[in-house]
Amino acid sequence: MNHSYTRASDAVGADAISTRAFLQQAVDHYPRLVAFSFTLKLPYRETMNEYRSLILRFHTEIWQRIGEYSRRRLQARHHSPPTILRWIWESVGTAKCKMMLLMNLDTLGAARDDEGAQQVISKLLCEAWLAVSEVHSGITDIMPIIVNRSDSETAMMPFNQLKTQVQSMVTPVLIARTGIICP
Known part of the structure; x- marks a missing residue:
């Protein structure tokens, strides 16, 4: 696994144009992109x-x-391709912070089990937030958005939904990406 991660210096403020480009890069990178939109209780x-x-x-x-999840999948001889985690979040100013995690959906599971993959990431998000913040029930409103480029007829609707979610965030927003997860 590549041990690169987000450092404080890696997060940058983003305007509407750079945020749109950031989203487009994520969509272009993976045929099946998933974005998990959620709210953190700080x-x-x-x-x-x-x-x-x-x-x-x-x-x-x-x-x-x-x-770790990806490594366990590979050890069990399940497909788990590499992914880069991309993050967009509100600059903190209140007791809550809207955030979005974008990644390769196929890293989490098979194409026919999107719901199972969503349950996995929801659990990982909640456990990770509890581990770093010690706040129970600290993540709310988890909403997955799947942009499937292989289905060109319906791919635009989820992308527009993704843009709408980001546009609903209080500006300024910050963006960052972690190193590649490649078990």
């Missing part, structure tokens, strides 16, 4: 840097857990 911290550090620790924890 524990109280003294400074903005502490909030930012907490969120980046969460990103690292997710990266590690998805890497």
Whole structure:
């Protein structure tokens, strides 16, 4: 597994144009992209840097857990192709933070079991947030959006839904990507 991860310096503020390009890169990269949109319940911290550090620790924890999940799938002789985790999230200013994780859906499971893959990532998200924040029920409103480019007739609708979710975030938003998960 490549041990690259998001560092505090890797997260950058994004305007509407760079956010659109970031989304388009993710869609272009994977034939079956999944975006998990969710809200984090943030524990109280003294400074903005502490909030930012907490969120980046969460990103690292997710990266590690998805890497472990992928390795277990491969050991069981199941398909689990590499993925890059891409993140978009609101700059922290309130007790809640909207966030989106974009990745290769096929890393999580077979094409015919999208629901099972969604349950896996929902569990990983909740466990990772609990591990770094010690907040139970700290993730709410988990909504998956699957952009399947192999179905060109219906791919545009989920992409528009993805854009709408990002546009609903309070600006400024931050974007980052982790190193490739390649077990």
